[in-house]
Amino acid sequence: MDFSLTSDQDELRSLARQILTDVCTTEHLKNISTTESGTDLALWRTLGDAGLVGIGLPESVGGAGLGMIEISVVLEEIGRVAAPVPAFAVMGLAANSLVAYPDLLDGVANGDVIVTAAIHEQVGDAFHPATKVVDGKITGTKVCVPHGLLAKRFVVTAADGLYCVEASDPNVTITRQDTTSGVPDALVQFNGATAKCLGTSAAVHDLVNRGISAACLLTSGACQSALALMAEYAKGRFQFEKAIASFQAVSQRTGDAYIDTEGVRLTAWHA
Structure with missing residues (x-):
């Protein structure tokens, strides 16, 4: 391809x-x-x-x-x-x-406003959320919401479709969740907040699949950068008056890393 x-x-x-x-x-x-x-x-x-x-x-x-x-x-x-x-x-x-x-x-394209998606729950899987909407009011808890502390509104997956909820709604509670990445996520509780319907369950699947593709692409970029750093280090680090890149064990590991990185890149773009 x-x-x-x-x-x-x-x-x-x-x-x-x-x-x-x-x-x-x-x-x-x-x-x-x-x-x-x-x-x-x-x-x-x-x-x-x-x-x-x-x-x-x-x-x-x-x-x-x-x-x-x-x-x-x-x-x-x-x-x-x-x-x-x-x-x-x-x-x-x-x-x-x-x-x-x-x-x-409004304000999203120029970077002034942040919107995010609330997908993951404490139990269950992303494609079949337990969060429910009754008469336009949403109830449920989402965890690990990316940049949820900074978001103005949330795109929320629910059992019957996809909804938009304003972060300023008084029935929304946002709690910081620290992560190993250094960028905090958020735990978001919806307690009867007003929800605007964006689509059916098919829209939920589209959102999750789009997110998986995006995560793959970010990972692809990170792997390529890590590979470049490894190559630079192997060429610049000397042992026994030789660059360690010339050692068979190092070159084999580097070659394996290159193959793996290309596999990640091609898979990400195929997604």
Whole structure:
């Protein structure tokens, strides 16, 4: 299968890489990880100003009106530098579910407003949530909601479909959940909050599958970056007056890592 990009898509990748590599130095990432949110909102707005956050959103809401391939290009570059931005929450999950409701996307494309998806529950699986909606009121608990502390609204999976709930609703309780990534998630409790229907159970499946693809692309970028770091280290580290890259054991492990990384990349793009 041919995964080569067009010239426009290559230019998009170059733009994203330039912005991200200029900002996401090791020292900068360490500094951001010590903040309360663990998120670089300034970088997120910079990506928004460059048209990258809204790359897949309609032009009517400030987006570029492009497709999943272009979103994938940007996500892979974000994963490459481990940028502490809400790309997975916004671009990978929630925003696409709101395209039929322009008022719910106001401020998203330029990075001013964060939307996320509340999918996972303490029991059960993502495709069959226990959260229920009765007479337009939603009840349930979601865990590990990405960037839930910063979100203005949630796209929520429920037993009978997909819903939008405002974070400001008095019947929504948001609690911080610390993670090993350094970026906190949220535990979100819906206690009869007002819910706007976005779609049926098919929309739930679309959201979850889209999220899986986005996670794969972010992982692909991270693996490629890790491979490059390993190669650089192996060529620059010397033992017995030789670069360790020349040792058979190291070169074999490096080759295995390359094969694995290419497998991840091809699988991610196929998804």
